Amino acid sequence: MNVIVEIMDILVIEAESSLRRSLEFSLSLIGHAVATASTADDALCQVDDGARAPEFALILLGTPEPAAPNGDAPGDALALCRALRATPGGASSRLLVLAQRHDFATIVAALDAGADGYLGLPLDPSEMRARLAQAEQVRSARPRPAAGGSSATPACDPGEQDVSPQVLAVARGFRVTVDVAGSVAWVDAAAELILGRGSESLIGSSFLTLVHPDDAAGMLRLIAAAADGVLGAEAFDFQLMTASGEWREFDVRATSLLADPGIGAIILEAHDVSHRKAREQQSLWQTVFDPQTGLPHRGAFQLYLNHALARADRRGETVVMMFMDLDDLRQVNEAHGRAAGDQIVIAAAARLRSSLRATDTAARIGDDEFTILLEDVASESEAVAIAERIIREVGAPYDLAGLPSIAISASLGVAFSHPGSRRGPVDLGPDGDSQIDALLRRADMALARAKASGKARWELFSPRPGTRPLQPDPAGMAEAEPLEE
Numbered sequence: 001m002n003v004i005v006e007i008m009d010i011l012v013i014e015a016e017s018s019l020r021r022s023l024e025f026s027l028s029l030i031g032h033a034v035a036t037a038s039t040a041d042d043a044l045c046q047v048d049d050g051a052r053a054p055e056f057a058l059i060l061l062g063t064p065e066p067a068a069p070n071g072d073a074p075g076d077a078l079a080l081c082r083a084l085r086a087t088p089g090g091a092s093s094r095l096l097v098l099a100q101r102h103d104f105a106t107i108v109a110a111l112d113a114g115a116d117g118y119l120g121l122p123l124d125p126s127e128m129r130a131r132l133a134q135a136e137q138v139r140s141a142r143p144r145p146a147a148g149g150s151s152a153t154p155a156c157d158p159g160e161q162d163v164s165p166q167v168l169a170v171a172r173g174f175r176v177t178v179d180v181a182g183s184v185a186w187v188d189a190a191a192e193l194i195l196g197r198g199s200e201s202l203i204g205s206s207f208l209t210l211v212h213p214d215d216a217a218g219m220l221r222l223i224a225a226a227a228d229g230v231l232g233a234e235a236f237d238f239q240l241m242t243a244s245g246e247w248r249e250f251d252v253r254a255t256s257l258l259a260d261p262g263i264g265a266i267i268l269e270a271h272d273v274s275h276r277k278a279r280e281q282q283s284l285w286q287t288v289f290d291p292q293t294g295l296p297h298r299g300a301f302q303l304y305l306n307h308a309l310a311r312a313d314r315r316g317e318t319v320v321m322m323f324m325d326l327d328d329l330r331q332v333n334e335a336h337g338r339a340a341g342d343q344i345v346i347a348a349a350a351r352l353r354s355s356l357r358a359t360d361t362a363a364r365i366g367d368d369e370f371t372i373l374l375e376d377v378a379s380e381s382e383a384v385a386i387a388e389r390i391i392r393e394v395g396a397p398y399d400l401a402g403l404p405s406i407a408i409s410a411s412l413g414v415a416f417s418h419p420g421s422r423r424g425p426v427d428l429g430p431d432g433d434s435q436i437d438a439l440l441r442r443a444d445m446a447l448a449r450a451k452a453s454g455k456a457r458w459e460l461f462s463p464r465p466g467t468r469p470l471q472p473d474p475a476g477m478a479e480a481e482p483l484e485e
Contacts, residue, residue, distance in 0.1 A: 008132075009055070012036045013043045013080070014062030014098065019123075023060060026128070040064045040080045047089040055089050058132070060119060062098040078113045085114035096131060107263065111175060112188045117257070117267075173271035177263065180227045182207045182220065185265050194272060196243030207268065212239035212247055219252075226254035226266045240270065248274045290364045292342065293349035301363035301371055305436055308375050309417060320374035320383045321439045323413040323447040324352065324390065327455040329368040336403055344398050344408060351393045356386065371443075380416075380460070387412050387458040395456055409456035413447025415439055416461075 010027055014020040015038050027034045035056075037043040043064065047056060061084070063077055077097065084090035097110035101120040110118060119131050174190035184202045192198040195210070211219045215238045225231050235251035242248060250270040257263040288300045296304070308319045326348055333341040345368060352362050352370060361373040372390070377383050394410040417439055446461035453459065 007031050007033070008057035009033045010035070010058045010060065011043065011046060011056045011093075012060045012062070013040075013064055014038065014060075015065040016063065019062065019098075022123070026123075026125070027132075032132075038065055040083070043080065044083060044087065047084055047093070048087040056093045059084060059090065059093050059095045060098060061095060061115070078109055081110060081113040081115055101260075108186055111267075117255075120260075173269055175267055175269050176202065176207060177257075177265035177267050178207050178223060179265060180223060180258075182223055194242075194270075195240065210240045212241070215239055222252065222254050223266055223268075226256040227258060229256060231256075235271075237273070238270075248272055250274075293346055293364050295349055295353070295370070296361070296363040298363065298365040298371075301361065301365065301373070302436055304361050304363075305373055305439070308373055309435055309439075312375070312417060317375075318377065319417045319439075320372075320377050321415045321417070321443045322372035322374070322387065322390075323440075323443040324370040324372060324394070325411050325447060325451065326368035326394070327409045327411055327451070329408065332406060332408060336400075336406070340400055340403060340406070343400050344406065347398055348394050348408075348410070351396070352390060355390045355393045360386075371440075383414060383416075384458070384460075387414055391456065391458060411447060411450040411455050412458035413443045413445065413450055414458055414460045415442035415446055 010032050012020055012023045012027070012034060014023065014036075017038075020036055020038065024034045024036050035046055037046055047059070061077055061081055064080055081095065081097065084093075084095065095115050097107070097115045097118045098121055099106045099110065099118045107118050117131070120127055174194050175188045176184050176191065177186045178184055184205055184207050187197075187199045187202045191202065197210075208216050208219060218236065219238060222231075222236055231254055235253045238250055238252050239247045240250050249272075251273050252268055252270045255267045255269070257265060257267060289296055305319075305321070311317075312319050326345070329341055329344065332344060345364075349362070349364060349370070352372070356362060356372065357374075359375055363371045363373075365371055374383060374386060391410055391412060395408070397405040397407050399405050417435070442461040446459040450457050450459040
């Protein structure tokens with residue numbers, strides 16, 4: 001089977017000229033863009049060159065020339081590996097160390113120093129092709145540096161020696177090797193910094209002891225898929241326990257090196273994504289909910305309303321739509337400041353929420369404007385009772401710290417949908433969106449009538465003559481006057 005290799009920018013670091021030229025020739029022959037370096041200084045200069053575009057996708061690290069006495073360059077391959085990983089340009093490159101096939105100690109030390117794997121010596125063309133194909137498939141999830149040469153996450157600059165190992169470890173993640181049953185054979189030093197567990201407590205134990213019970217079956221499937229060679233580069237989320245007993249979320253990738261006689265195991269690479277996931281959840285929450293009151297935004301409310309109308313149509317039922325506005329909030333802002341007005345809005349939203357049933361939905365659509373959706377309403381009188389409770393609760397005086405009691409009222413406009421309204425009548429429009437617009441417009445018209453009639457009250461929008469949204473309920477309609485649309 002032919003292996004299709006993506007064209008990459010590759011850096012070869014090797015002091016021995018014949019090996020360096022052989023690699024350069026072989027890689028260039030199949031189309032890769034190859035740069036070479038024989039010294040650590042030259043390698044670091046090329047990797048950390050902010051003018052390079054694109055960055056090196058793959059670095060092949062052999063043995064650099066010995067460092068000059070009293071020089072600043074790293075003195076051996078492992079030290080250079082760490083230095084490369086600490087530079088913005090080398091943080092996200094795939095890095096393979098050139099090593100003798102059965103030199104397990106060197107291979108493990110290279111992995112611990114930040115390498116992603118190794119390329120066996122003497123070189124085997126088929127193995128090199130496979131390693132190149134893996135370069136994209138098992139590329140680490142290290143953050144790429146931001147524009148201008150600064151890293152998106154804390155990283156170590158060769159001239160800055162004060163970055164803690166914990167910061168570097170969390171940025172790089174940790175690795176363990178396991179057999180097909182999940183038994184740990186080796187762990188890198190970063191595991192102790194990230195999980196608080198060293199090699200003495202992990203080697204010989206099952207990696208599943210770190211995995212949340214809900215994720216254990218998924219971890220076994222991941223290891224089995226790696227052993228069967230059916231995995232790509234995708235990462236899977238798992239909860240792992242730290243030594244303190246805290247569950248944290250990790251992206252875990254599995255790479256099978258079972259066929260490599262020097263390793264004969266599966267490498268699990270885990271990156272702590274708990275903070276990123278929390279930020280994503282917060283960002284998603286803010287797209288749906290108002291951060292000040294915790295109520296849904298306008299867009300989310302319209303989605304709820306659309307679903308409610310669809311359910312009502314299927315069941316031949318009615319939904320109730322309300323518009324609520326806080327009366328004279330501007331005067332509060334002018335007299336006591338915007339902060340006082342914000343406190344009243346937050347408190348009013350809490351009172352509104354407590355005035356509703358568990359199945360009702362409220363949303364904030366403006367500074368002092370709210371919408372309410374009621375489902376499963378049996379009669380007009382039930383909707384009216386909820387409207388009156390909202391006006392009573394929201395309109396109670398507000399006691400704010402350092403201020404006298406502030407009285408502010410609320411006005412409500414109420415409208416009803418018709419059973420089957422999403423399929424007609426014609427005046428409500430041909431589709432669901434126009435049904436939503438019509439219902440919102442009617443509730444808004446009823447609110448305008450309530451504001452014009454003295455505020456601190458509710459008004460019911462009456463449909464066209466000859467139609468009734470619910471069963472006749474004279475008691476509930478006693479205060480409502482017909483409105484012309």
